Amino acid sequence: xxxxxxxxxxxxxxxxxxxxxxxxxxxxxxxxxxxxxxxxxxxxxxxxxxxxxxxxxxxxxxxxxxxxxxxxxxxxxxxxxxxxxxxxxxxxxxxxxxxxxxxxxxxxxxxxxxxxxxxxxxxxxxxxxxxxxxxxxxxxxxxxxxxxxxxxxxxxxxxxxxxxxxxxxxxxxxxxxxxxxxxxxxxxxxxxxxxxxxxxxxxxxxxxxxxxxxxxxxxxxxxxxxxxxxxxxxxxxxxxxxxxxxxxxxxxxxxxxxxxxxxxxxxxxxxxxxxxxxxxxxxxxxxxxxxxxxxxxxxxxxxxxxxxxxxxxxxxxxxxxxxxx
Amino acid sequence: xxxxxxxxxxxxxxxxxxxxxxxxxxxxxxxxxxxxxxxxxxxxxxxxxxxxxxxxxxxxxxxxxxxxxxxxxxxxxxxxxxxxxxxxxxxxxxxxxxxxxxxxxxxxxxxxxxxxxxxxxxxxxxxxxxxxxxxxxxxxxxxxxxxxxxxxxxxxxxxxxxxxxxxxxxxxxxxxxxxxxxxxxxxxxxxxxxxxxxxxxxxxxxxxxxxxxxxxxxxxxxxxxxxxxxxxxxxxxxxxxxxxxxxxxxxxxxxxxxxxxxxxxxxxxxxxxxxxxxxxxxxxxxxxxxxxxxxxxxxxxxxxxxxxxxxxxxxxxxxxxxxxxxxxxxxx
Numbered sequence: 001x002x003x004x005x006x007x008x009x010x011x012x013x014x015x016x017x018x019x020x021x022x023x024x025x026x027x028x029x030x031x032x033x034x035x036x037x038x039x040x041x042x043x044x045x046x047x048x049x050x051x052x053x054x055x056x057x058x059x060x061x062x063x064x065x066x067x068x069x070x071x072x073x074x075x076x077x078x079x080x081x082x083x084x085x086x087x088x089x090x091x092x093x094x095x096x097x098x099x100x101x102x103x104x105x106x107x108x109x110x111x112x113x114x115x116x117x118x119x120x121x122x123x124x125x126x127x128x129x130x131x132x133x134x135x136x137x138x139x140x141x142x143x144x145x146x147x148x149x150x151x152x153x154x155x156x157x158x159x160x161x162x163x164x165x166x167x168x169x170x171x172x173x174x175x176x177x178x179x180x181x182x183x184x185x186x187x188x189x190x191x192x193x194x195x196x197x198x199x200x201x202x203x204x205x206x207x208x209x210x211x212x213x214x215x216x217x218x219x220x221x222x223x224x225x226x227x228x229x230x231x232x233x234x235x236x237x238x239x240x241x242x243x244x245x246x247x248x249x250x251x252x253x254x255x256x257x258x259x260x261x262x263x264x265x266x267x268x269x270x271x272x273x274x275x276x277x278x279x280x281x282x283x284x285x286x287x288x289x290x291x292x293x294x295x296x297x298x299x300x301x302x303x304x305x306x307x308x309x310x311x312x313x314x315x316x317x318x319x320x321x322x323x324x325x
Numbered sequence: 326x327x328x329x330x331x332x333x334x335x336x337x338x339x340x341x342x343x344x345x346x347x348x349x350x351x352x353x354x355x356x357x358x359x360x361x362x363x364x365x366x367x368x369x370x371x372x373x374x375x376x377x378x379x380x381x382x383x384x385x386x387x388x389x390x391x392x393x394x395x396x397x398x399x400x401x402x403x404x405x406x407x408x409x410x411x412x413x414x415x416x417x418x419x420x421x422x423x424x425x426x427x428x429x430x431x432x433x434x435x436x437x438x439x440x441x442x443x444x445x446x447x448x449x450x451x452x453x454x455x456x457x458x459x460x461x462x463x464x465x466x467x468x469x470x471x472x473x474x475x476x477x478x479x480x481x482x483x484x485x486x487x488x489x490x491x492x493x494x495x496x497x498x499x500x501x502x503x504x505x506x507x508x509x510x511x512x513x514x515x516x517x518x519x520x521x522x523x524x525x526x527x528x529x530x531x532x533x534x535x536x537x538x539x540x541x542x543x544x545x546x547x548x549x550x551x552x553x554x555x556x557x558x559x560x561x562x563x564x565x566x567x568x569x570x571x572x573x574x575x576x577x578x579x580x581x582x583x584x585x586x587x588x589x590x591x592x593x594x595x596x597x598x599x600x601x602x603x604x605x606x607x608x609x610x611x612x613x614x615x616x617x618x619x620x621x622x623x624x625x626x627x628x629x630x631x632x633x634x635x636x637x638x639x640x641x642x643x644x645x646x647x648x649x650x651x652x653x654x655x656x657x
Binding site: 042043157159160187188189190191192193195214215216217218220221244254255256258259260261262263265266268269270271272273275276 | 383384493495496523524525526527528529531532535536550552553554556557558576577590591593594595596597598599608611612
């Protein structure tokens with residue numbers, strides 16, 4: 001299948017007054033057409049910055065230092081800001097975490113939606129744009145979309161607003177949607193609905209989806225591929241079955257074991273010792289070594305490089321072969 | 326086993342006062358009513374000593390309001406709260422009489438470890454303030470006392486002279502726990518206490534809760550929207566919807582044989598670590614507004630099984646099997 005997005009050795013660093021923060025440090029992955037890829041990590045692991053790097057929203061003091069991002073064989077890093085603007089919201093779209101903050105509170109939903117279409121297609125008539133907006137709203141499961149389009153964002157509940165955001169992202173049938181924790185701010189029941197809608201839409205329109213989340217369980221059910229990030233690096237990536245059922249990196253193993261349903265009821269949970277390191281003072285060598293149970297001497301000195309286990313499986317660990325035994 | 330806490334028909338209404346424009350219109354013969362939110366509506370249950378009771382529900386179902394009333398932060402609108410058969414709840418905001426003996430025995434741990442600690446106090450003062458005020462310890466003992474408590478929650482003694490901003494989220498939550506433990510409570514209300522933490526830190530804090538429960542013989546009311554966590558640590562589960570309890574049962578029972586359609590839907594919606602492509606069959610619609618709740622059973626507009634009876638009659642809360650209560654017309 002055709003590759004939509006290819007990221008190679010991407011490094012996004014922030015040059016702050018307190019020091020250099022390597023928010024994204026040498027990551028590579030691919031997304032194929034219509035594929036759902038889960039990007040999993042804790043807060044501060046650089047997963048959102050990866051999303052922002054793709055869509056070109058890195059502000060000073062941050063800068064993409066090296067690497068390449070190819071979107072449909074077009075390099076995005078050297079693209080002009082005009083070109084990026086014509087891609088954003090058209091071929092590339094993003095859904096943000098907080099649906100309360102992403103919509104403009106003083107504009108009606110229809111204004112905000114039609115704007116998205118008109119920005120990329122000057123020749124479309126108002127009626128035609130309106131019709132497309134209405135149909136898309138219906139598609140994401142909003143009942144009586146024609147009336148609801150005249151409403152303001154505050155008249156919607158959180159789940160409805162997130163659907164409006166999804167609808168806006170879907171409007172121009174993009175090739176790739178980056179969804180940054182789209183369900184974290186929502187209730188369990190509404191989360192189910194949103195996951196369901198997104199899954200259906202990707203199936204119907206052939207849109208690829210990069211789903212950024214901290215919750216492995218959310219992507220386990222829908223993604224075909226998972227990348228696990230820790231301290232700015234992808235420590236393990238592979239197909240969803242491999243990652244969930246046969247994890248190899250000690251961090252992934254720890255994460256999966258610490259999920260309550262994987263433990264006997266009432267017993268202490270499996271826990272990863274220590275805490276997430278500050279990005280300003282990352283440990284020398286493997287960033288995970290002081291929390292890892294399988295540390296060898298080499299981990300404390302050298303940064304592990306990516307090892308291809310198979311075509312789709314990549315691991316950053318010196319020790320994974322022994323761990324597997 | 327004795328009941329440590331009895332919650333008897335407790336309700337809490339929040340009233341939105343009518344604004345001046347409506348008052349003027351009312352003078353000319355129109356009639357605007359005050360808007361009343363029934364945040365908690367006639368809720369009763371008991372908590373046995375040493376038990377962990379989990380409260381689950383969507384946002385806005387009143388689970389936090391319930392927790393705050395039990396912790397003595399919010400006065401009740403009606404109903405009764407008994408702690409060790411001693412009445413302690415107040416009704417009126419102004420005349421709220423504190424029974425400090427009981428207030429100390431019930432402590433609360435909050436959701437956000439960033440806003441619940443005073444940023445200008447050192448940890449030693451944060452933890453020792455309440456016990457010194459209540460004369461549980463003397464000022465000169467405070468160092469030993471705080472040292473001991475910090476050890477219990479797994480923080481080093483060097484934490485004592487630092488300020489909250491020097492700690493990470495997980496550590497701050499431990500400080501919040503230490504502060505609650507400082508007055509040697511018997512009952513702890515945890516309101517979404519792990520929701521704001523990172524995944525790998527959540528497990529550590531849950532383990533701390535489990536360990537403290539054993540060491541200090543604590544009873545918890547654990548409020549959470551994370552059903553996986555509730556399943557792991559709760560002995561009994563209370564499911565709330567729009568301010569009312571729809572189902573209560575032991576944790577094993579409720580996860581193996583949920584009775585109420587809402588509970589079933591809630592459990593189905595939880596994402597699991599199952600890699601099989603899951604088809605989500607979500608609950609239709611949104612949570613109705615608690616200002617104008619639906620007639621009859623509050624869940625009927627979203628329920629798959631709703632009948633005419635559900636639209637008109639309110640279901641009674643009945644025992645469907647031993648110690649398993651549910652409020653649904655399907656049971657009759």
